[in-house]
Amino acid sequence: MNLMDRLTDVLTAISHPSRRAIIGTLAESGPTRFTDVAKPFDVALNAVTKHLKLLERAGLIRREKQGREVLISLRPEPLRLVAGWVHEYERFWNERLDQFEQHFKDKKENKPNKEKEEKKR
Amino acid sequence: MKDTMKTIEVKVERTIPAPAVEVFDAWLNPKVPGNPWSMAEKLILNPEVDGFFYWLIQGTSHYGRFTELERPGRIQHTWMSRSTSGEESTVTVTFQERGEETLMTLVHSGLPDTDGGRGHEKGWNFFLDNFSKKFAAA
Numbered sequence: 692m693n694l695m696d697r698l699t700d701v702l703t704a705i706s707h708p709s710r711r712a713i714i715g716t717l718a719e720s721g722p723t724r725f726t727d728v729a730k731p732f733d734v735a736l737n738a739v740t741k742h743l744k745l746l747e748r749a750g751l752i753r754r755e756k757q758g759r760e761v762l763i764s765l766r767p768e769p770l771r772l773v774a775g776w777v778h779e780y781e782r783f784w785n786e787r788l789d790q791f792e793q794h795f796k797d798k799k800e801n802k803p804n805k806e807k808e809e810k811k812r
Numbered sequence: 813m814k815d816t817m818k819t820i821e822v823k824v825e826r827t828i829p830a831p832a833v834e835v836f837d838a839w840l841n842p843k844v845p846g847n848p849w850s851m852a853e854k855l856i857l858n859p860e861v862d863g864f865f866y867w868l869i870q871g872t873s874h875y876g877r878f879t880e881l882e883r884p885g886r887i888q889h890t891w892m893s894r895s896t897s898g899e900e901s902t903v904t905v906t907f908q909e910r911g912e913e914t915l916m917t918l919v920h921s922g923l924p925d926t927d928g929g930r931g932h933e934k935g936w937n938f939f940l941d942n943f944s945k946k947f948a949a950a
Contacts, residue, residue, distance in 0.1 A: 779895055781822045784920060785824055788826045791828070791838070791844065792828055792846070794846055798830075
């Protein structure tokens with residue numbers, strides 16, 4: 692499989708919020724049983740299995756049998772492909788615009804309070 | 813050299829909860845966090861057509877020349893830094909009013925598509941630092 696195909700698989704894998712949540716859980720908790728991975732989701736186990744298959748295809752998880760249990764663990768290395776693909780300036784402008792947007796959100800949230808304070812005076 | 817160098821374009825969009833004219837002015841005000849002139853160690857800013865800027869941040873110099881300023885809809889300037897490998901790239905920012913909000917689109921074009929520009933290790937660290945925050949919350 693060439694680099695771009697692998698990158699596509701990784702981007703597909705992280706494009707769904709449930710799969711990102713699974714990655715988050717595995718990053719935090721280490722190897723986790725299938726039933727525990729599926730627990731927070733209000734969907735059929737089938738759907739969780741499908742998510743895991745896509746994560747596995749991207750090389751982001753590994754399944755290991757331990758007795759009767761299957762443990763799932765995170766392999767974050769393929770995410771390096773995504774990091775390498777994103778241009779320095781894409782990150783730069785995203786960080787900058789996040790701050791810029793936040794400035795206006797803070798301003799908007801603080802405005803009513805200031806008006807209230809002024810009215811109190 | 814320029815003919816053979818592969819360039820790419822970066823596009824970033826945000827919806828800002830304020831009228832376009834306010835967002836436009838804030839983008840040129842170095843006191844507002846997040847615009848390219850804030851947090852400067854040294855800044856020279858002359859926002860008029862053919863006006864220049866110099867922005868020093870974390871020891872890296874950035875230079876450019878304003879080519880378009882149409883308040884409140886559009887700002888365009890050139891951009892040169894270590895990361896543009898001596899090439900003149902272009903930053904175009906447009907502000908489109910959407911009701912009470914403003915859709916802001918920033919396009920940075922003419923960026924050399926180099927390994928340095930893509931910054932593997934830096935990107936990896938950045939990704940991991942933000943990993944839990946961005947992804948676990950989703």
